[in-house]
Amino acid sequence: MDAQREWFEKDYYLTLGVAADATAKEITKAYRKLARQHHPDQNPGDDAAEERFKEISAAYDVLGDEAKRKEYDEVRRLGPMAGGIGGGGPGGFSFNVGDMQGGDIGDLLGQMFRGQRGRGGHQSSGVGPQRGADVTAQLNLDFADAARGLTTTLFLTSDARCSTCSGSGAKPGTHPIVCGVCGGRGVIDDNQGLFSFSSPCRNCQGSGSVIKDPCPTCRGSGVERRPREVKARIPAGVSDGQTIRLAGRGSPGRNGGPAGDLLVEISVAPHDRFGRSGRNLTVTVPVTFPELALGGDIHVPTLEGPTVKLRLRPGTPSGSRHRVKGKGITTTSKREGTKSGDLIVTVDVEVPTTLTEAQRTAIEQLAAATTVGPRTTS
Ligand SMILES: [Zn+2]
Ligand SMILES: [Zn+2]
Numbered sequence: 001m002d003a004q005r006e007w008f009e010k011d012y013y014l015t016l017g018v019a020a021d022a023t024a025k026e027i028t029k030a031y032r033k034l035a036r037q038h039h040p041d042q043n044p045g046d047d048a049a050e051e052r053f054k055e056i057s058a059a060y061d062v063l064g065d066e067a068k069r070k071e072y073d074e075v076r077r078l079g080p081m082a083g084g085i086g087g088g089g090p091g092g093f094s095f096n097v098g099d100m101q102g103g104d105i106g107d108l109l110g111q112m113f114r115g116q117r118g119r120g121g122h123q124s125s126g127v128g129p130q131r132g133a134d135v136t137a138q139l140n141l142d143f144a145d146a147a148r149g150l151t152t153t154l155f156l157t158s159d160a161r162c163s164t165c166s167g168s169g170a171k172p173g174t175h176p177i178v179c180g181v182c183g184g185r186g187v188i189d190d191n192q193g194l195f196s197f198s199s200p201c202r203n204c205q206g207s208g209s210v211i212k213d214p215c216p217t218c219r220g221s222g223v224e225r226r227p228r229e230v231k232a233r234i235p236a237g238v239s240d241g242q243t244i245r246l247a248g249r250g251s252p253g254r255n256g257g258p259a260g261d262l263l264v265e266i267s268v269a270p271h272d273r274f275g276r277s278g279r280n281l282t283v284t285v286p287v288t289f290p291e292l293a294l295g296g297d298i299h300v301p302t303l304e305g306p307t308v309k310l311r312l313r314p315g316t317p318s319g320s321r322h323r324v325k326g327k328g329i330t331t332t333s334k335r336e337g338t339k340s341g342d343l344i345v346t347v348d349v350e351v352p353t354t355l356t357e358a359q360r361t362a363i364e365q366l367a368a369a370t371t372v373g374p375r376t377t378s
Contacts, residue, residue, distance in 0.1 A: 007075045012059035020073075024066065024203045025181055031060040032190060064202045129206070129257035132223075133159065135250040136263045139234070143271035147281070147303055147329045149236030153229050154264065159251035162224040165215035167252060169222035174213045179204035186255075207255035223252055230262060237279060237331040240268040274303055279341025280328045285310075286350035292316045300345050302327050310345055318349040 013020050016030045034056045036042070043049035062068045135158045141150075161167040170176050178184040182201035186208040189198045200206035214220030230249055238244065243265050250260030275282040285300055295314035299307040308324055321344055328341025355363070 007062070007072050010055075010059070011076075012063050012072065015055050015059040016063060018063075024064070027060070027063050028181065028202055031056060031064065035060075130254040131257045132251035132253040132260035134260040134263055135159075136265060137230070138267070139232075139264050140267050140269065141234070141238070142269050143274065143276075144303060145234075146238050146240075146266070146268040147236060147276070149234055149238070151231060151233050154232050154262075155227065155229055157225065157227045159223045159225055160228045161252045162215060162218035162222050163226070164217035164224070165222065167222040168211075169215055169218060169220040170211050171213035171215050176209035176211045179208055179210045182208065184208040205255060221254065223254065232262070232264060234264070234266070235331065235333070237329045238266045238268070239276065240266065242266045271303075273301065276329070277344070279331060279339060280344050281341065282344045282346070284346045284348050287312075287318075287347045289349055292318060292347065292349060298347070300324060300343065302343060308343075312347065316347060318347060321346050 013022070016027060016034065018027055018030045022030075035053065038049045038053040038056060040046075040050050040053060062072045135156065137154045137156045139152070139154060162169070165172060168176055179186075179201060181203035182188050186201050186204060186206040187198050188201050201208070204210050211220045215222070218224045230246070232244075232246055232249075234244065243263050246262040246264065248259045249262035252259045273283060281303055283301060285298065287298055291298060291312060293315065295312050295316065297309045297311050300310045301307050302324075308327060310322055310324060312322075324343040324345060326340045327343035330338060330340040332338045352359070
């Protein structure tokens with residue numbers, strides 16, 4: 001049945017035997033008394049009791065939730081469709097009594113609370129501490145920054161601790177008060193009668209405290225959506241496409257739950273000279289044929305600072321690769337400690353496109369003196 005029509009047609013206050021202006025405490029008390037009385041385990045084979053139990057539970061599902069009760073009152077006052085209840089509305093709590101055989105009422109309440117969780121939209125429908133959401137941010141780095149790491153400021157718009165009430169949810173100058181129903185424990189034990197169970201407190205949604213004057217900015221949630229800046233330390237050696245998880249820097253938790261994480265998605269711009277392979281940096285250095293043939297020192301650029309000398313043996317092949325120790329990326333992690341990569345240098349003969357007269361003569365002499373043997377692979 002359409003939830004609003006159902007609400008309009010059913011008097012849940014009558015079902016629970018309470019006045020329309022009953023307090024949350026009175027409603028809970030009435031519900032618990034009736035639930036015990038009509039519980040199917042108490043009345044085996046009694047279909048009428050079972051039906052009554054369903055009605056009681058459905059009534060409490062609405063009246064026991066402050067937000068839903070407000071919507072319900074609105075629908076009852078103005079008629080169905082007037083309450084503006086969207087798709088996230090209650091939809092009529094239902095359960096299968098058959099599933100309850102052998103279970104206890106604690107299970108049932110557990111089901112009810114689980115049913116409410118994750119419905120989203122309304123803050124007060126969550127019960128107990130909830131972890132804040134993870135937040136994703138993009139960060140574009142240039143090659144050198146990614147290699148050496150940096151501390152940067154990320155600008156993002158996300159849920160953040162409310163700046164008006166510092167996250168308490170209470171109007172400035174007021175404080176949340178200890179929940180009178182559960183005494184601040186967030187759960188209710190009930191050892192009366194046949195059943196003994198403990199369930200999240202409905203009055204405070206399991207948080208243990210109640211806000212009398214909600215903060216006008218966040219309406220009591222303690223969370224507001226706003227631009228915020230997060231200082232982030234990006235470790236050395238991050239690579240393109242990597243995601244860095246900054247624990248506890250995401251959306252704040254609710255009802256005392258922990259904050260979510262901030263996931264920073266890294267993209268690294270390519271360098272016009274250097275490449276990367278893990279911790280190693282790669283670079284290609286143009287050399288002359290005599291440098292390779294005769295050997296000697298060449299100067300190799302590094303990503304950080306001055307060039308370094310690289311000694312080539314006489315007869316170094318073009319395209320060969322040479323390692324300069326410790327001139328790669330230095331990373332530090334708890335797991336691996338500090339480690340440095342190397343600079344991998346590829347030497348590549350550069351063939352001149354124009355020649356001076358002296359060069360041409362010298363090369364011609366070289367050519368005349370060079371005998372190329374049979375081209376075999378050895
Ligand atoms: Zn606030
Ligand atoms: Zn409570």
